[in-house]
Amino acid sequence: MIPELGHIALIMALMMALIQSSFPLAGAAQGIPVWMAVAKPAGRAQFLFLIVAFGCLAFSFASNDFSVLYVAQHSNSSLPLHYRLSAVWGGHEGSMLLWALILGLWTLAVTIFSRGLAADFVARVLGVMGLVSIGILLFILLTSNPFERLASPPADGNDLNPLLQDFGMVVHPPMLYMGYVGLSVAFSFAVAALLGGTLDSAWARWSRPWTLVAWIFLTFGITLGSWWAYYELGWGGWWFWDPVENASFMPWLVATALIHSLSVTEKRGAFKAWTVLLAIFAFSLSLLGTFLVRSGVLTSVHAFATDPGRGLFILMLLAIVIGGSLFLYALRAPTVQDHVRYALVSKENLLLLNNVLLVTAAGSILLGTLYPLILDALGLGKISVGPPYFDAVFAPLMAPVFVLAGIAPMFPWRQASIRKVLARTGKLALGCLITGIGLTAVFWNPRDIATMAALTLAVWLAASALFSLTSRVRLREHWREGLRSQSRSVYGMTAAHLGLAVFLVGVTLSGRYSVEKTVRMAPGETVEIADYRFTFLGVSRVEGPNYVASRGDFEVQAGATAFRLHPEKRSYRVQRNMMTEAAIDPGWSRDLYVALGEPMENGAWSVRLYCKPFIRWIWGGGLVMMAGGMLSVSDRRYRLAAKPDESWQPASSASNVAA
Amino acid sequence: MTRRQRQMFVVSGIVIGVSFAAFLALTAFQKNLLYFYTPTQIAAGEAPTGYAFRVGGLVVPGSVKRDPDSLNVHFDVTDGGATVAIAYFGILPDLFREGQGIISVGQLNAAGLFVASEVLAKHDENYMPPEVADSMKKDGHLPIDYKSWKK
Numbered sequence A: 001m002i003p004e005l006g007h008i009a010l011i012m013a014l015m016m017a018l019i020q021s022s023f024p025l026a027g028a029a030q031g032i033p034v035w036m037a038v039a040k041p042a043g044r045a046q047f048l049f050l051i052v053a054f055g056c057l058a059f060s061f062a063s064n065d066f067s068v069l070y071v072a073q074h075s076n077s078s079l080p081l082h083y084r085l086s087a088v089w090g091g092h093e094g095s096m097l098l099w100a101l102i103l104g105l106w107t108l109a110v111t112i113f114s115r116g117l118a119a120d121f122v123a124r125v126l127g128v129m130g131l132v133s134i135g136i137l138l139f140i141l142l143t144s145n146p147f148e149r150l151a152s153p154p155a156d157g158n159d160l161n162p163l164l165q166d167f168g169m170v171v172h173p174p175m176l177y178m179g180y181v182g183l184s185v186a187f188s189f190a191v192a193a194l195l196g197g198t199l200d201s202a203w204a205r206w207s208r209p210w211t212l213v214a215w216i217f218l219t220f221g222i223t224l225g226s227w228w229a230y231y232e233l234g235w236g237g238w239w240f241w242d243p244v245e246n247a248s249f250m251p252w253l254v255a256t257a258l259i260h261s262l263s264v265t266e267k268r269g270a271f272k273a274w275t276v277l278l279a280i281f282a283f284s285l286s287l288l289g290t291f292l293v294r295s296g297v298l299t300s301v302h303a304f305a306t307d308p309g310r311g312l313f314i315l316m317l318l319a320i321v322i323g324g325s326l327f328l329y330a331l332r333a334p335t336v337q338d339h340v341r342y343a344l345v346s347k348e349n350l351l352l353l354n355n356v357l358l359v360t361a362a363g364s365i366l367l368g369t370l371y372p373l374i375l376d377a378l379g380l381g382k383i384s385v386g387p388p389y390f391d392a393v394f395a396p397l398m399a400p401v402f403v404l405a406g407i408a409p410m411f412p413w414r415q416a417s418i419r420k421v422l423a424r425t426g427k428l429a430l431g432c433l434i435t436g437i438g439l440t441a442v443f444w445n446p447r448d449i450a451t452m453a454a455l456t457l458a459v460w461l462a463a464s465a466l467f468s469l470t471s472r473v474r475l476r477e478h479w480r481e482g483l484r485s486q487s488r489s490v491y492g493m494t495a496a497h498l499g500l501a502v503f504l505v506g507v508t509l510s511g512r513y514s515v516e517k518t519v520r521m522a523p524g525e526t527v528e529i530a531d532y533r534f535t536f537l538g539v540s541r542v543e544g545p546n547y548v549a550s551r552g553d554f555e556v557q558a559g560a561t562a563f564r565l566h567p568e569k570r571s572y573r574v575q576r577n578m579m580t581e582a583a584i585d586p587g588w589s590r591d592l593y594v595a596l597g598e599p600m601e602n603g604a605w606s607v608r609l610y611c612k613p614f615i616r617w618i619w620g621g622g623l624v625m626m627a628g629g630m631l632s633v634s635d636r637r638y639r640l641a642a643k644p645d646e647s648w649q650p651a652s653s654a655s656n657v658a659a
Numbered sequence B: 001m002t003r004r005q006r007q008m009f010v011v012s013g014i015v016i017g018v019s020f021a022a023f024l025a026l027t028a029f030q031k032n033l034l035y036f037y038t039p040t041q042i043a044a045g046e047a048p049t050g051y052a053f054r055v056g057g058l059v060v061p062g063s064v065k066r067d068p069d070s071l072n073v074h075f076d077v078t079d080g081g082a083t084v085a086i087a088y089f090g091i092l093p094d095l096f097r098e099g100q101g102i103i104s105v106g107q108l109n110a111a112g113l114f115v116a117s118e119v120l121a122k123h124d125e126n127y128m129p130p131e132v133a134d135s136m137k138k139d140g141h142l143p144i145d146y147k148s149w150k151k
Helices: A002-030 A039-062 A069-074 A081-089 A092-112 A119-143 A167-196 A201-232 A243-268 A272-294 A308-335 A347-377 A387-410 A418-443 A449-473 A479-485 A488-513 A616-633 A636-642 A651-658 B003-032 B039-043 B130-138
Strands: A383-385 A515-521 A526-529 A532-543 A547-558 A561-565 A568-572 A577-581 A583-585 A590-599 A605-613 B033-037 B053-059 B072-078 B083-089 B101-108 B114-120
Touching (some): A039 A069, A069 A092, A081 A092, A092 A119, A119 A308, A167 A308, A387 A449, A449 A479, A449 A488, A488 A616, A515 A526, A547 A583, B003 B033
Parallel strands (some): B083 B114
Antiparallel strands (some): A547 A561, A583 A590
């Protein structure tokens, strides 16, 4: 009964999406206010039905209704309740439902926070979002219905993939989808502006906070995924250039470019056509990511759906979205003109350069990800492109991005003089070079030029971000007044660039100075790595709710202190899968990582031991970047732009007004 | 500088940048492409020696031999037509099992032994790597009792 209710709710949501896109788009084209006004209630109703559908599926999981095929495949009665609920998006069908639900959530957000926008613009935005929703809902209903029943239900379910029975995996998909799908808002704003011919600074100002919020979620989702891979896969790596990771990273790179390009469009009215194109690309890459993950063309942990019909459907959806929006762009772009002038050396052009670099980086990843698939599809042989390719291409493209991220904020708009900027920053740059080389030489290896270069870049990023903030503050008489007078987006930018510096330190030091040992250890044996002594004390048997585990006992001697680490080797009962649960001692400057391999003779085990310096900085940097995004979103002018009809000042920015 | 010259400057800058990136990408590509060979192809001498590639197949039951004192492992992989012997040092993935489909990256040495630097097994017991399934289907060697890798 409940699953059928969910199915009906899903069909109703599709009907609402049809109404949400047809009437408002036609109404906006014809200038019929009543038709346009349908957009908001239809969007909200669609969200309501999606919530009902999602709730029904969640209920089926919670109540162990194994007559539903999807529940039987991904749950088990011995699975704890919180994992049963997260199992809703633990497989293909449910995660597509989550995708649709999140699109509904973004639609709801647009209906709520769009009071200041022109009626026809809102109608177009919601109409375009409705079109996307139609595509996804049709996909779910026609190829991957999560409510499908089994004629003869099994006594118990097949259980959730043990890898997904983890907190990081509970949160990672919703966050990533919030980012992916959030880019559909930026996309819809761009398409709506193309349709209505209203590409201007105001459009960029409205579009910016939405893009930023999507970017924040995407950043968080990717950071979480990387962190999960690190502690859960038992290999100690944080990024594998796996096609699925790339699928989330490409939209991130383009979204990052989009944020910067939007700021130029908003402040200077330049790059309009380029910004629109980026918005289209960013969402197209999100859809492509969904296609790559869901179509089963990839050999990956994530590729759980391998049905060619599904792949074909998403491929067609992709072709319609990309083809349609690019066609519209081609029709309208010639009428979009930038009337602003700027010199060759100016902040505008530096931001353009940053954009080109980021997009090129995304393009090179796209090449490495798609090339093997295309060759395979054409029957030209099976190849794969390994991490060395991505490392070799990515590093040289990113180095200038880091340099630019430091120096661009110090260039004025319109026209700049390289000589003046150099005079201001020359000493700073020299100081960074000395610090970078000095730090590497003192703490690591005096001959390691790669680390020196990377640390110099990181120090440069951090120092120049703070330097440009202080020079802004100094324009005021008193530093307190100066600090208060800065907008939150300035602090946001500073924080995001600092986060990038932190990230770079983590990547460099953990990449170049990790110590790894794979050894056979008998009980009582001691192995030493990087000033730490690991003593293996043996294993014991532990029972979990749906698994049994061999729990290792390691004593770690670090100078005068000693502590214990307990890695596990779990055997999940239902799927009879083995799982490595690594034990990690986290720290600011290093992580110690122990993972059990396989049991050997006489109680000995093969063991993996790592010491990874500064690896936490990688995710820390991601979180700082995210915080920077949040600061920018909370900037007053977006709230004013969203609600021009209200005169109240939010409490948090009251001090701004008082100053 | 006139507007036109400035535009040309920016455009040529972008073109140079993108070609540099393309050059980097293609060079890196050439060096890092990994080809896939089946055990049958290796037996026929089609696979190169001294050059890394990937091989895939089912682990032959009873062929896994672990060295008692070190982390050396030897096992055979088959696609139904031929088998290839693989040597690996280290910890095998959690889902490595006899009879299971795996993919391995490594080089063929002069004696015809495949020295693996990486062994990959999918986190799903029903799973067979698409490359392996394809080649076995083509040769008509797909075991009937093996659950379809398409869910």
